Amino acid sequence: MRRDPLALLALPGVGYLVIVFLAPLLLLLYASVRGPDGFSLDGYARVLGDPYYRGVIGASLQLALITTGGALLLGYPAAFALARARGTTQVVLFALIFLPLTVSIIVKSFGWGIVLRRDGILNWALLNLGLIERPVRMIFTEGALYAGMINVFLPFMVLPIYAVVRMLDPRLPDAAATLGASPWFRFTRVTLPLSLPGVVAGVSLVFSLSVAAYVTPSLLMGDRYMTMSMVMAKAFLNLRDWQLGAAMAAVLLVVALVVVVGAAALQRRLGGR
Amino acid sequence: MIKAHLAVRGASKRFGPATVLDDLSIGVAQGEFVSLLGPSGCGKTTLLRCIAGLLRLDAGSIAVAGRDISALPAHKRNVGVVFQNYALFPHLTVAENIGFGLRAQGVGAAEAAPRIAEALALVRMSEFAARPVTALSGGQQQRVAVARALVVRPTLLLLDEPFSALDRKLRETMQVELKHLLREVGITAIFVTHDQEEALVVSDRIAVMRDGRIEQLADPATLYQQPASLYVLEFVGQSMRLGGTVRAAEAGEVMVETRLGAVRAPGHFAAGSQVVVAVRPEAVSLGGAAPGLNSFEARVSEVSFLGSRTQLHLDLADEQDSGMVELARLPAGIGPGSAVPVAFPVAETMVFPAS
Numbered sequence: 001m002r003r004d005p006l007a008l009l010a011l012p013g014v015g016y017l018v019i020v021f022l023a024p025l026l027l028l029l030y031a032s033v034r035g036p037d038g039f040s041l042d043g044y045a046r047v048l049g050d051p052y053y054r055g056v057i058g059a060s061l062q063l064a065l066i067t068t069g070g071a072l073l074l075g076y077p078a079a080f081a082l083a084r085a086r087g088t089t090q091v092v093l094f095a096l097i098f099l100p101l102t103v104s105i106i107v108k109s110f111g112w113g114i115v116l117r118r119d120g121i122l123n124w125a126l127l128n129l130g131l132i133e134r135p136v137r138m139i140f141t142e143g144a145l146y147a148g149m150i151n152v153f154l155p156f157m158v159l160p161i162y163a164v165v166r167m168l169d170p171r172l173p174d175a176a177a178t179l180g181a182s183p184w185f186r187f188t189r190v191t192l193p194l195s196l197p198g199v200v201a202g203v204s205l206v207f208s209l210s211v212a213a214y215v216t217p218s219l220l221m222g223d224r225y226m227t228m229s230m231v232m233a234k235a236f237l238n239l240r241d242w243q244l245g246a247a248m249a250a251v252l253l254v255v256a257l258v259v260v261v262g263a264a265a266l267q268r269r270l271g272g273r
Numbered sequence: 274m275i276k277a278h279l280a281v282r283g284a285s286k287r288f289g290p291a292t293v294l295d296d297l298s299i300g301v302a303q304g305e306f307v308s309l310l311g312p313s314g315c316g317k318t319t320l321l322r323c324i325a326g327l328l329r330l331d332a333g334s335i336a337v338a339g340r341d342i343s344a345l346p347a348h349k350r351n352v353g354v355v356f357q358n359y360a361l362f363p364h365l366t367v368a369e370n371i372g373f374g375l376r377a378q379g380v381g382a383a384e385a386a387p388r389i390a391e392a393l394a395l396v397r398m399s400e401f402a403a404r405p406v407t408a409l410s411g412g413q414q415q416r417v418a419v420a421r422a423l424v425v426r427p428t429l430l431l432l433d434e435p436f437s438a439l440d441r442k443l444r445e446t447m448q449v450e451l452k453h454l455l456r457e458v459g460i461t462a463i464f465v466t467h468d469q470e471e472a473l474v475v476s477d478r479i480a481v482m483r484d485g486r487i488e489q490l491a492d493p494a495t496l497y498q499q500p501a502s503l504y505v506l507e508f509v510g511q512s513m514r515l516g517g518t519v520r521a522a523e524a525g526e527v528m529v530e531t532r533l534g535a536v537r538a539p540g541h542f543a544a545g546s547q548v549v550v551a552v553r554p555e556a557v558s559l560g561g562a563a564p565g566l567n568s569f570e571a572r573v574s575e576v577s578f579l580g581s582r583t584q585l586h587l588d589l590a591d592e593q594d595s596g597m598v599e600l601a602r603l604p605a606g607i608g609p610g611s612a613v614p615v616a617f618p619v620a621e622t623m624v625f626p627a628s
Contacts, residue, residue: 169360174354178352179353180351180425181373189376
């Protein structure tokens, strides 16, 4: 095998990742099978067998699915608007979609808390407009959680779709139109299939980020909606049950890996056409 | 105009402050090949997009086969387009690209299959049916684009710079091949091009466009031999041009004073008018004065050997002038710096108002 000397340039980065990522990961996997009396799969048995923890995994997956779906519904048209806009409009749209990224996720989640509180801005506005007679409970509801999650992760959906749509040749839908294709046919047979690589990238990114969400569900729902990350934090920090936390982390890792690897395979198939 | 298959009347289009089409009218007969020829920005591509329905006219109308299609969206016009760089669907195979329009129009698979096969055979691409279009060469992509447009049986085919993506040698082959193929199909075709040679090869008539208007619409020979203006003369073919002042005018002939001597030409201009006299390079010969000939001496600045002919560039005083002469054979002893006697028939000398 011939060696490319340029490959050596990756060495510092690889070394860094080995120290801060790979080694702790191996330690984590070790911790997940280390019971009080040596090797044991008890951690996994609890995480996958106990109805409570199974419910947590289900809730995390449900939250990730709804967040991803919502971000896709909102982000797909936004990516097109962004790609088609010119001049000032484009700058404004860019700012609207990407400036929130510069605000810390904690600040954003707190912000949602202020908006949605019993005496929050939204209730105040609805009361004064006469649309409601008494404050509505919004915070600590699943609707509020979904709204907050979609807000936090939307840019990660828009960006990859925008990157693909921007490179789409606008003459392709034009060509389809001159061949007699209606706007719907043009979208479903030309624009949509050609934008799928961006959709796959955005979906895998948002799903793997939101399935591991911790801050937003903690601040908007507290203990009422336990996600896998929240169980992990509790296991490590409160219960000092390292085996449980590590096993939950390993399960989360597998879920994220399946999504990312699956998306990469799908991407390759779409790109190969 | 009354029997025109395609009739564009009073077409106007503005983009912000720029007028791109300026009250333009043109009629194209059934089965005719017309080129829209002009430099970039003359409005030729805008006119094509308006005919296809990809842009709306601000004013004016477009009718095909007597039916006004101005208000119809592109997908209801049945006007085929071969795009520049072809705009083939990269996610579909050759056969799927060609079948796209049939599917879009709801033609069933049983009826579509033989039509796709026929279109593939027409452009000699049958063995490529299952290939992805991204694996094709430029010439093959062009054939697929033509087949894709023709398979839905459009009433009119528009081609936007169809040869610009091909290298020179292939371009010449494809021009003749495509002209032959379209003639066989019997379709009315409009080519948009900035390449005058291409326009001369493929068209029955050429519309030379300038600033959103048609400067002249004529068959290639007329356009070349009797250009309506200096603009058309300069855009189509080469020429030797000299600026000058009309000294005398009588009996449909003017005598123009140029820096290189007096030149006579058929035309009607008042004495004192600033004009440009011009002659096509092949009308010029090396030789002295004779009845019916204009003649003067000029110095050769450059000689270009082009194989079947040789171009002489004459040293002229004014930069506005152009001293292009073409000879089938170059006499011995002529090179840069030689003084040569130049002669050309008065009857073939053209005269235009100076721009």
